[in-house]
Amino acid sequence: MILSIVGDSKSGKTTIVTKLVPVLKSKGLKVAVVKHTHGFEIDKEGKDSWKIYHSGADVVLSSKDKLALIKRQSYEDFNEIYNRYLKEYDIIITEGFNDAGKDRIVVLNSKNNLGRYQKGKIIAIVSDFPIDGYTYFKKSELDELIKFILDYLNVG
Amino acid sequence: MILSIVGDSKSGKTTIVTKLVPVLKSKGLKVAVVKHTHGFEIDKEGKDSWKIYHSGADVVLSSKDKLALIKRQSYEDFNEIYNRYLKEYDIIITEGFNDAGKDRIVVLNSKNNLGRYQKGKIIAIVSDFPIDGYTYFKKSELDELIKFILDYLNVG
Numbered sequence A, B: 001m002i003l004s005i006v007g008d009s010k011s012g013k014t015t016i017v018t019k020l021v022p023v024l025k026s027k028g029l030k031v032a033v034v035k036h037t038h039g040f041e042i043d044k045e046g047k048d049s050w051k052i053y054h055s056g057a058d059v060v061l062s063s064k065d066k067l068a069l070i071k072r073q074s075y076e077d078f079n080e081i082y083n084r085y086l087k088e089y090d091i092i093i094t095e096g097f098n099d100a101g102k103d104r105i106v107v108l109n110s111k112n113n114l115g116r117y118q119k120g121k122i123i124a125i126v127s128d129f130p131i132d133g134y135t136y137f138k139k140s141e142l143d144e145l146i147k148f149i150l151d152y153l154n155v156g
Helices: A013-026 A048-054 A078-086 A111-117 A142-153 B013-026 B048-054 B078-086 B111-117 B142-153
Strands: A002-007 A031-036 A058-062 A066-072 A091-095 A104-107 A122-126 B002-007 B031-036 B058-062 B066-072 B091-095 B104-107 B122-126
Touching: A002 A013, A002 A111, A002 A142, A013 A031, A013 A091, A013 A104, A013 A142, A013 B048, A031 A078, A031 B048, A048 A058, A048 A066, A048 B013, A048 B031, A058 B078, A078 A091, A078 B058, A104 A111, A122 A142, B002 B013, B002 B111, B002 B142, B013 B031, B013 B091, B013 B104, B013 B142, B031 B078, B048 B058, B048 B066, B078 B091, B104 B111, B122 B142
Parallel strands: A002 A091, A002 A104, A031 A091, A031 B058, A058 B031, A104 A122, B002 B091, B002 B104, B031 B091, B104 B122
Antiparallel strands: A058 A066, A066 B066, B058 B066
């Protein structure tokens, strides 16, 4: 099951995600979040793993309870990421990945931006102004939104 | 092709790895380094990706040119890591992963520790004291070591 949280920058997407994940986990579900970013530096400069990545190698860090893979890629494709890394999960939440076309919650700071997010089925909109024709939650109605999502995912 | 760099803590394993990788890359090879650690925090506390991981989800970060996967695992198994994430690489260097039993360079701070690293074929030892019966490089002889490794990997 894949659900996208898409919408405007700094509209509160991560707040929704971090509120939703523990609830899904409490249902016994294995959850992954895939976040699209415009460039990122995950590691700390000067650490061994940082030095190794910057020497030119892709890097896997592994300990008894955690694994990290940091690698170069030449393009972004949600379906490829899904096929390679995400098949083992019960629920996958994408934060961003608008173009992947998955069913989505759209989080808006401005009404005018709605058109950007119509590349997949909109199941609800989160914003501080109502938009006709859509299920709609205010940003302060996170508990209600979470309940709606659980119902949608059929894991309530 | 898999080569392990194993040995004592703070013996210079990462220095060897970060010197070796650019040379392998210059030969047109696709290189991954797998580093065993005793627990790590790859992300920066407070960042969105950190918050998402700590909310309970495994995390993929993706941008146009880079991907990071950070996930929980319940045990460490080199062969599983290899099969899941590393099949696309020409050369895989492990830093640590002594128990995986791969051919190895052993880097020593103390002669007495050699016995710990004999779970795979030792192709050379790096230390500041000679050890009978093994190909041997001083820590200052990195260029010679790199050349030896390239010959061993048959990519010289």
